[in-house]
Amino acid sequence: MLRVRDLSVRFDSGRNVVVHAVNGVSFDLEAGGALGLVGESGSGKSVTSLAILRLLPPATARIATGEVWLADRDLIQLSDREMRRLRGKEISLVPQDPMSGLNPVLTIGEQVAETIRAHEDMRWREARNRAAELLGTVGIPRPHDQLKRYPHQFSGGMRQRVLIAIALALRPTLLIADEPTTALDVTVQAQVLELLHELTVERGTAILLISHDLGIMARMTQRIMVMYAGHIVEAAPTPEIFARPGHPYTVGLLRSIPRVAGVGRPLTPIAGSPPVPDQVPRGCPFAPRCAWALDVCWQEMPPLAPADGISFSGGPRSGGHLLACHNPVAADEVEGGRPLQPGFRAAPPPEEGLVARETT
């Protein structure tokens, strides 16, 4: 249903510095599916979602290459007007921060009804009734009384419910949820996740869920993509990612999270820090932090391809285990989180240093 092909986004940050925020991202999302996008801050997760929605800041960002197919239309080619008609109706977004996602000077009722009226020919009163109905669906008590209230009179969890109500108002086929529960308490987070899950399953809405929380991913998604420095470095069905991760970065992430079950097991953090976006090495961006790095890793970014030997049996092409790595982690190395090959040492950076990729 959603097909993204070779999507790249560049930011011009002045003084001729070009930031490669998203690099050649491709993926499919089936109707009704739940796809997760994991990565740390600055990895390009949110930029990817904004690019799909065509909501990037026009002054600094541009989509350098790529196609975004929703059913039979390439969203990149649509006019602003056509895109506006589609947003909310076919794709909608649940933003991260429930406060900035709502207009503080309009009542909740006005904001929900406005979304409906922007797309459907409807009287205010009728739209308000629909709005109340929607607020009821997302579990807001006494919805008719709440229509006249303002966002600041709602708690964080309630605001996030309102945003979900707005996002689902027109029964879109695709919902993009960008860290929808990061600002919420764990008990409220559980409510909101449950709600998102119920509504999307009930209505067959596909969901692209963006989060840094692997627990939420395990609960909510069927398939996970791992993003690092604007590249998708690994993609696989959710159980596969957790059971047989292949990319050193994925392994690092999994080894970095404390688990209520593995008590006493020491954490193995990933060395170093995430790359500065405008100084990405020529080869694999993870090479400077990678214990498995080979010489070739410093020179050449491996393509995202089916993982040899550990490929997932059956399923469509998009359902397999994809990996962008020259030297994937072997199954017996996952637990220890380091290479077991005797005498192996990660390749040092090449002598000419970190050559930044030529800016285009």
Next chain:
Amino acid sequence: MTTPPASASEPPLLEVRDLRVHFPITRGAVVRRTVGQVHAVDDLSLKLGTAETVGLVGESGSGKTTLGRAIVGLIPPTSGAILFRGRPLGAKGAAADRTERSQLQMVFQDPTASLDPKWRVGASIAEPLRVNHVGTMAERRQRVRDLLEVVGLSPGHAQRYPHELSGGQRQRVGLARALALNPAVIVADEAVSALDVSIRAQVINLLQRLQNELNLSYLFIAHDLAVVRHLSDRVAVMYLGQIVEQAAAADLYSDPRHPYTVSLLSAVPVPDPTVEARRQRIVLSGDPPNPASPPTGCRFHTRCWLRKQLGNPEQCAAEEPKHQQISAGHTAACHYAHEVPGNVKLSTVGPTAEPAS
């Protein structure tokens, strides 16, 4: 990381006794009158031993941060006492009090906001030394270099400004500053929450190493239950200004007795899809009540699933539950702490309590 046996003669390193922190709610611009009290911390008691880590969990607004700030003296308590090595900490600002207070330090959540952007990192770390007239300028400079090394930075970082550092490095600077006066206790308020996963693990490991090397005690405030489990010897669960359950970490996570603890544990997503698929969740309805007018009786009774299962007994709404002893060191403030059904615990929390594979 091991809890020293608490001998009867020796007082705990830090003890909070019947602490209350209430904030007045005022109305009127010219004539201000108090129209109510927010009960941020209410009748709370807590002990912290040498080289022990006590984790403090709860939702936002439960009073975790207020408790932490009251302990380090940033907020005056309304009543109750905070005892350090058996002696009550006196009024803020008293000269004798200052040396004692310097033994209690705090690390904040947002390292960007807690460092002065116009100061070099070295100056920020040296500030507590300067304020307390420790050493000469050269000695202080040397101390800053040592501290930077202790937290895994290089001495050269002293010359940098906060904006030149990454989030993880800034949090290390915050730690170095907290360590400057050789404290015995560090209150870490969501100290790793703002960090990315891979960086967070680095700082968690650093906290553990420092504890072993310097014999530090931590009051570790966090909402992430897995991180708290990883670091803590004991865990206290707060709800609306009170501790509702307290136990050794292993007991609390495997045998929770307060229905609120059970629902908290069941709400945490577990990074393991096979566990997630098997697990049932107790989803609490509604938001936490307003701490300005907490519910009568048990403060949790308005959202309690166990009370519903038991047919809404009157006692919960009428009578404030006292802490019941479950086992050694494990107490829960619930009238029906012994009635939490085992199968609920198993299906919600159970799989998470399995030993490491």
